[in-house]
Amino acid sequence: MIRKPVDVGDPDRLYMVTDGRSEADDTFDLVTLIVSECEPTAGMQSEHVRILELCRHPTALVEIAAELKLPITVVRILLGDLHDMGKVSARHPRAAESVAGLPETTLLQEVLDGLRHL
Amino acid sequence: MDSATSELPLQRTPLADAAETGLKIIVVGGFGVGKTTLVRSVSEIRPLNTEEVMTQAGEGIDETAGVERKTTTTVAFDFGRISLNEQMVLYLFGAPGQERFWFLWDRLFSGTLGAVVLVDTRRMADSWYAIDRLEHHKTPFVVAVNRFDGDESRFTLDEIRQALALGEHVPMIDCDARVRGSVKEVLIALVDHLYTLAMAQERTP
Numbered sequence: 285m286i287r288k289p290v291d292v293g294d295p296d297r298l299y300m301v302t303d304g305r306s307e308a309d310d311t312f313d314l315v316t317l318i319v320s321e322c323e324p325t326a327g328m329q330s331e332h333v334r335i336l337e338l339c340r341h342p343t344a345l346v347e348i349a350a351e352l353k354l355p356i357t358v359v360r361i362l363l364g365d366l367h368d369m370g371k372v373s374a375r376h377p378r379a380a381e382s383v384a385g386l387p388e389t390t391l392l393q394e395v396l397d398g399l400r401h402l
Numbered sequence: 403m404d405s406a407t408s409e410l411p412l413q414r415t416p417l418a419d420a421a422e423t424g425l426k427i428i429v430v431g432g433f434g435v436g437k438t439t440l441v442r443s444v445s446e447i448r449p450l451n452t453e454e455v456m457t458q459a460g461e462g463i464d465e466t467a468g469v470e471r472k473t474t475t476t477v478a479f480d481f482g483r484i485s486l487n488e489q490m491v492l493y494l495f496g497a498p499g500q501e502r503f504w505f506l507w508d509r510l511f512s513g514t515l516g517a518v519v520l521v522d523t524r525r526m527a528d529s530w531y532a533i534d535r536l537e538h539h540k541t542p543f544v545v546a547v548n549r550f551d552g553d554e555s556r557f558t559l560d561e562i563r564q565a566l567a568l569g570e571h572v573p574m575i576d577c578d579a580r581v582r583g584s585v586k587e588v589l590i591a592l593v594d595h596l597y598t599l600a601m602a603q604e605r606t607p
């Protein structure tokens with residue numbers, strides 16, 4: 285199949301990128317950091333290639349979306365596929381896991397230290 | 403250094419390879435209140451723009467077609483990034499505060515540390531809705547008053563607190579969204595507030 289160049293806003297294009305899917309689960313948070321586990325190979329879907337290139341260094345989902353100029357949902361679907369194939373790993377945010385609703389003071393102290401050193 | 407026009411690299415700056423956890427703070431406020439400016443002032447990258455296409459189930463079912471009607475809305479938001487240390491990276495999201503965007507907030511910004519409500523004293527009513535929703539969601543926030551040059555009123559923070567019907571527990575701070583040092587103080591005020599809340603909670607058995 286010949287793929288059109290990336291063009292946000294064209295729904296047909298978005299469906300083609302994701303093989304017709306428009307729903308993604310929330311496995312990946314906006315700030316989940318994605319890391320490539322392999323190099324792109326010949327014949328790979330172009331969006332997969334770009335993601336694997338970008339994520340040679342840890343890259344948040346939202347940054348991938350901005351770089352690829354694709355909506356968040358589409359990127360979630362693409363990442364889900366790459367993750368299922370073992371081609372990327374995900375580093376999930378620590379803060380979002382807090383049960384009580386608030387992050388722990390130890391984490392907040394680290395954030396404060398970081399901000400004060402800006 | 404506090405500079406309104408800090409030089410930002412045009413190339414993508416990758417995160418440290420040891421980066422392991424992303425954190426989120428959202429900046430909300432009315433149109434043109436200075437959200438993007440605030441993010442730019444402290445971000446280590448040029449603020450990036452992205453969008454989400456939201457599909458919402460329409461009202462009721464279309465009987466003849468037998469399918470649910472759906473409406474699609476595209477919402478754009480921008481963000482910047484601060485590497486706090488080798489492992490932790492903080493993302494700042496600038497989000498429109500208007501009522502019709504709330505479904506976006508609920509979905510995209512769950513798990514945020516907290517929020518900064520940016521207020522322009524010339525248009526205070528623009529922040530009512532955002533404040534109401536944050537309180538409803540129990541998302542901790544601080545109110546930062548972006549003092550524009552054209553603001554002749556110079557309302558005091560107390561007057562603004564009254565106008566916004568803010569409880570005493572909500573920290574308020576003056577800021578200039580163009581100045582890095584000022585924005586840094588706003589973020590510290592928010593995280594200090596979070597720390598106090600978390601400390602109180604940890605002490606409660």
Ligand SMILES: Nc1nc2c(ncn2[C@@H]2O[C@H](COP(=O)(O)OP(=O)(O)OP(=O)(O)O)[C@@H](O)[C@H]2O)c(=O)[nH]1
Nearest residue numbers: 432433434435436437438439549550551578579580
């Ligand atoms: N004088 C002054 N101007 C400011 C300040 N903050 C922002 N501005 C200016 O106000 C205008 C709007 O700022 P933005 O940062 O784009 O505001 P925004 O909230 O992101 O706007 P939208 O995304 O369009 O809702 C820009 O021209 C800024 O340069 C401030 O503290 N003082």
Ligand SMILES: [Mg+2]
Nearest residue numbers: 437438480496
């Ligand atoms: Mg903006």
